[in-house]
Amino acid sequence: MQQAQASMTDWQSLYKTAYNAINIAEICRAQRADVPIFKKITEAFTDDIHQVAAAISQLVDFEESFAQNRFIVKPHVDEELDQRKRTYSTLPSLMTTVAREELDRLGPHIEECSIIYVPQLGYLLALPCTQHMTETKDFTIEGLQFMFMSNNTVHYKSARTRALDVKLGDTHCDITDHETQIMHQLQNDILLRSQVFYAIMDYAAELDCLIAIAIAAKEGNYIRPELTHGSQLDIIGGRHPLQELCVTPFVPNNAHFGGDHTRIKVITGPNASGKSIYLKQVGLIAFMALIGSFVPAEKASIGMLDGIYTRVHTQESVSVGLSTFMIDLNQLSAAVRDATKNSLVIVDEFGKSTDTVDGLSLLVACIKHWEGRGSDCPNLMVSTHFHAIVREGLLPASKQLSYKTMEVLENDGELVFLYELTDGHANYSHASHIALTAGLPEELVKRGTKVSKLLRENQPILRVDSSSSETQFDRYKEILAKFLDLDLDFDDLTGFLREQVLSSPSSASNKS
Structure with a gap:
């Protein structure tokens, strides 16, 4: 609008914004005045909104504007504009009358004619080209000025068409210019009150967010978390706010960091056992508490975190020009560089996009780095399939570090996921079971299991088509x-x- 390029859709959106803002302000004024958001809306939504809504409603004819794809002013707003529109509406009958009079004057050898309007040239008398009109001199008619011939029609200027030029001019252009002038005046008046619309957008968005949080808390049976000044995190019966809507029943889990509990959790378990959901669940509960929302848990005490650092999801894009592993490294680097004792760090399966030994080494080095910071260690959750961390004892025994796993039962070769976090560690990822569940052919899975076993036992691997x-x-x-x-x-x-x-x-x- 500041560039005078507002479309009719923009005008309609502005009117709807002002109209709905009036309704929102009235509703908020009827609520408790000590609620901050209601108070801010009541004070910010001034009479300027009423004036803008009223001006647009009185001036703009939206139905005609969309039909003609331009700004149309309603009747009875400007008398001069209304007069021009009345004149324009009578033009067809007036031009028909003038054409009939011209035909009577021309004589019997001219059987038909019409009056047309051509921009820049004005009103013209149009006569059909006869068989006698073969050369330019044949176009000469007494009392008429030849202008041009097009599509077997000869166009002339007559005394009556010149009179129409003087009396009417370009009526349609005059109407458009007049309405554009009114539109610019309306735009200027609205721009003088633009600050109220910025306030509308800010406070309406804030109110919408608060309403959404309240509805989610009520429908999801969330509880009010306790915010503390320390860096401790204590969550009892925590749930993932989205995952619990998709599965029934959802198994809640606890999370404890700081105090009498370790600050570093290394989580292992089979694929699809719930490790990633658990990590995201803890991060979301902490984030929701810090923005003032109720949280999906039985009880939650959240410290005032100064940051939540994650290496969970790799957002790849050709425009970035970075490999998958480089993106993962950038995320982990930010956590190593910036995380403090009041931070929460979540690392989900780092190192899977590079060589196994290199990925394992970097992950162990980062965990050791955080563990070596002692009391300045951040709250850290790491999920991994690098079972060598436990099997080879790559991490030192520390009161800051503990191992967790997602409990799984094995019954006649079938895995039963309990999705419950317990103390301990997993020895296998049970990838073959997940592969069969995903629909991989059984012979391929059996071959993969055999190769995996031979690798663990340092045995030679023969080709399938090799003799014994x-x-x-x-x-x-x-x-x-x-x-x-x-x-x-x-x-x-x-x-x-x-x-x-x-x-x-x-x-x-x-x-x-």
Whole structure:
């Protein structure tokens, strides 16, 4: 609007904003005056809104404006504009009358004519081109000024059309200019009151947010958290605010940091056991408490955190120009660099997008760095599938660190996820079970399980199409026996090698 480029959709949106703001202000004035948001809206939503809404309602004809795709002023607003519109509405009948009079004056050799308006040229008398009009001199008619010929129609200026030019001019253009002038005046009046609309947007957004938080708290049975000055986090019966809407029943979990509890939690467990949901759940509860919302838990005591740092989701984009691992490193680097003892750090499966040894080493180094800060260590949650951290004892025993796992029951080869956080650690990720659940072919899963077992036992891995060791040994014995029976002076040694050695299955496998 400041650039005078407001469309009719913009005008309609502005009117609806002002109209609804009036209703919001009236509702808020009827509420308790000691509620801060109601007080701010009552004071900020001034009479300027009424004046803007009234001016737009009185001036703008939205129905006609959308039909003609331009700003149209309502009737009875400007008398001069109304007169021009009345004149414009009578133009068809006036032009028909003038055309009939011109036809009578022209004589019987002209059978029809019409009056048209052409911008820049004004009103013209249009006559159909006859068979006698073949050259320019044939277009000359007494009392008429030849202008041009187009589409077998000859156009002239007459005394009556010149009179119409003087009397009417470009009526439509005059109407458009007049309405544009009124629109600019209205825009200027609204811009003088623009501050009230900035206040409307700010306070309406704040009110909308508070209403949404209140509705979610009521429908989700949230509780009011206790905010403390320390960095402790104590959550009992915490739930994920979105996940609990998707699954029934949702298993709540506790979270304790600081005080008598460790500040570093290393969480292991099978895929799909609920580790990531738990991490996000704790982060969301802390965040919701700090913005003034009730939280999905049975009880919650949240310290005044100075930041929540996460390495959970990798937002990849070709416009960034960074690899997946580089994005993960940037997120973790910010946490290592900026997190304090009053921060919450959440790291979900860091290192999976690079070499296993490198990812494991970097993760262990970061955890050791935080653990070495002693009382300045942030509240830290790390989920990982690097079971070597526990198996190889890569982290030192510390009163700041504890291991947690998501409880799982195994029944006849089937996994039953309990989604409950317990003390301890997992030894396997049970990836094969998840792969079968996802629909991977059973033979592929069995092969993967076999290879995984051989790797853990440092055993050689044979190709699927390779013969077993016993089969190969028997074949070698057979070839050796035949070789010993050869008479090297008379038998074909080359043929023997071709038929018995080069054509054997083991030779074919080695060549491939």
